[in-house]
Each structure stands twice: as structure tokens, then as C-alpha cells.
Amino acid sequence: MKNIFIVALLLIGTTTFAQNKNAKTSMEVDGVCGMCKARIEKACLNTKGVKWADWSIDTHELKLIYDERKTDTNTIQKAVLAAGHDVEDKKATDEAYEQVHACCKYRDEDIKEAHDKENEKP
Secondary structure, three states: OHHHHHHHHHHHHHHHHHHOOOOEEEEEEEEOOOHHHHHHHHHHHHOEEEEEEEEEEOEEEEEEEOOOOOOOOOHHHHHHHOOOOOOOEEEOOOOHHOOOOOOOOOOOHHHHHHHHHHHHHH
16 A cells, blocks of 8 residues: 555646646748648748647738747747748848748739639638
């Protein structure tokens, strides 16, 4: 009986001191299509510590789950910027932006309108 009590105390103590290492966050990232989605998510998932990334074409919201011990939002933003996509109030360099596919030029109003019309089709 005494051994069971000691084991129970050890389990409770271990559970109490366990830390939640995963953080959830979201941020706005510019893009226009499925190719952008793949590029943005890949840039995030290639960042050490990022466990899950999902970017919405419609809302431009990037949702993330990441290990706070291995990375932070600033590092993740740098990876997305390096992939050529603007993040919230930060712009990707012109060199990085020029590397995105021609149909992904989200700063070009004509391309944005073309994608909007494409998404309106039933």
C-alpha cells in the first residue's frame, strides 16, 4: 500500500511540473492562390520547432502551432518573408518577392483581381 502511495505521488508531481511547450498563434500573410499556400506552409514547416501550419487563401490568416523552446514568431515571420510573402506590417525584400511564381504576384492588382474572379466561379 505504501508503494502505491509513493508511485501516485511521483506521478502527480511529474504531471504538475510538466510544461506545455506548444504555443498557438496566428498572423496575416499576403498571397493569392494554392501555390502561395504551399510555399507559405512549407516555409513555416521547414522552420525548426514548427509543428503545424495552415494558411487560408480567403482570409490570409496563417495559423501555427510551434514549440516555444525551439522557435518564436519572429523567426517564423523571417522564414515566410524569405519565401517572398509579406507578413502583417513587414514586407518581403524585392529579391524574395521576385522569386515567387508569376501567378503569385499578390502585390499586383491585376493578378489579385484575376484570382478573385477565378474563385467566384461556381
